[in-house]
Amino acid sequence: MNAPTRSPTPPARTSDADRIDVKGLSKSFQLAGTSIEAVRDVSFSVRRGEFVALLGPSGSGKSTVLNMIATLVKPSSGQILIDGKPVIAGKATPGVGYVFQRDTLFPWRTVADNIGYGLQLAGVGDAERKERVATCLAQAGLQGFGDAYPSALSGGMRQRAALMRTLVVEPQVLLMDEPFGALDTHTKIDMHEVLLRIWDREQQTVLFVTHDLGEALTLADRIILFSARPGQIKDMFDVDFARPRDAVKVRETPRYAELFQHIWHSLGEEFIKGRSR
Numbered sequence: 464m465n466a467p468t469r470s471p472t473p474p475a476r477t478s479d480a481d482r483i484d485v486k487g488l489s490k491s492f493q494l495a496g497t498s499i500e501a502v503r504d505v506s507f508s509v510r511r512g513e514f515v516a517l518l519g520p521s522g523s524g525k526s527t528v529l530n531m532i533a534t535l536v537k538p539s540s541g542q543i544l545i546d547g548k549p550v551i552a553g554k555a556t557p558g559v560g561y562v563f564q565r566d567t568l569f570p571w572r573t574v575a576d577n578i579g580y581g582l583q584l585a586g587v588g589d590a591e592r593k594e595r596v597a598t599c600l601a602q603a604g605l606q607g608f609g610d611a612y613p614s615a616l617s618g619g620m621r622q623r624a625a626l627m628r629t630l631v632v633e634p635q636v637l638l639m640d641e642p643f644g645a646l647d648t649h650t651k652i653d654m655h656e657v658l659l660r661i662w663d664r665e666q667q668t669v670l671f672v673t674h675d676l677g678e679a680l681t682l683a684d685r686i687i688l689f690s691a692r693p694g695q696i697k698d699m700f701d702v703d704f705a706r707p708r709d710a711v712k713v714r715e716t717p718r719y720a721e722l723f724q725h726i727w728h729s730l731g732e733e734f735i736k737g738r739s740r
C-alpha cells in the first residue's frame with residue numbers, strides 16, 4: 464500500500480474477499496474467584512476495505528472483541544482469521560494497526576518523533592521518515608507542530624497525532640477502540656472529517672468500537688449491534704449514505720434521522736438491560 468498522499472489511484476473500495484473473520488468467539492474473565500462472561504459466541508466478517516462499527520452499551524464486550532482481534536486478549540473459544548490466517552494471541556499481526564481511546568503519545572518525544580516512532584522501529588532511514596512524517600502532519604492539520612511536545616497540544620490535536628502514528632506505517636487493517644470518546648462534540652466531528660478523508664483515499668479495512676450511534680452512522684458502511692453483557696450480536700444494519708461523506712451534512716439528511724430512530728430503539732433496549740446487570 465502506498466503512503467497516505469502518494470497513492471496515485473485509489474484501490475477498489477471493497478471486494479468480496481473477507482479481511483477479518485470472527486467465528487464463534489467467546490470470552491470469560493476470572494475476577495476474584497468469579498467468572499464474568501463478557502462475550503458469547505460472536506461471529507462476523509469484515510470485507511476488504513469495509514468500515515464496520517461495533518456499537519453497543521457500556522460493558523457489552525465490544526472492546527474485548529476488538530482486543531481479541533488485536534491479539535491483546537486470548538479468546539476462551541472461537542477463531543479469528545485475518546486474510547484467512549489465524550491470529551496468534553500475544554503476537555502482533557503484520558499490517559494491523561490499533562488506535563486507543565486515550566492518546567498514547569510518549570510525552571518525552573516531540574509530535575514528529577511520536578509519529579515517526581513506528582518507522583524508526585521498522586528501520587526506515589532518516590530522509591524517508593522525515594518525508595512521511597511531514598505528509599502525516601499535513602494530513603492531520605498539524606503543520607508547524609512537529610517540534611512541539613504532546614503537552615503543548617489540545618486533546619483533539621493529540622488524538623490526531625496518535626492516529627497518524629498508527630497510519631504512518633500504512634496498516635491495511637485498522638482497529639479503533641473509541642478513539643474519539645474523550646473529545647467534545649465539535650472536536651469529535653472534526654476528527655470524523657479527518658478520518659473520513661483519510662479513509663476515502665486509503666480505504667483500509669476498519670473495525671471501529673463506539674457506543675455513540677451518531678458516530679457509527681457518520682463513519683461506517685455497516686453497524687454491528689451488540690446486546691448487553693454477555694455481548695452477542697443482536698442485529699446488523701447497512702448504512703447506505705453515499706461516499707464521500709461530509710461529517711456535518713450527513714447528520715442533516717432525512718435518511719440519517721430515519722436510520723438513527725430505527726437503530727436507537729434497539730440500542731436503547733440494551734442500555735436498559737445493561738443497567739440491571
Ligand SMILES: Nc1ncnc2c1ncn2[C@@H]1O[C@H](COP(=O)(O)OP(=O)(O)OP(=O)(O)O)[C@@H](O)[C@H]1O
Pocket residue numbers: 492493494499500501519520521522523524525526527528674692
Ligand atoms: N481484564 C478484565 N478482567 C475482568 N473483567 C473484564 C476485563 N476486561 C473486561 N472485563 C469485563 O467484561 C465486560 C465487557 O467489557 P468491555 O470493556 O469489553 O465492554 P465494552 O462494550 O467495550 O464497554 P465500554 O463501552 O464501557 O468500553 C465488562 O463486564 C467488563 O467488566
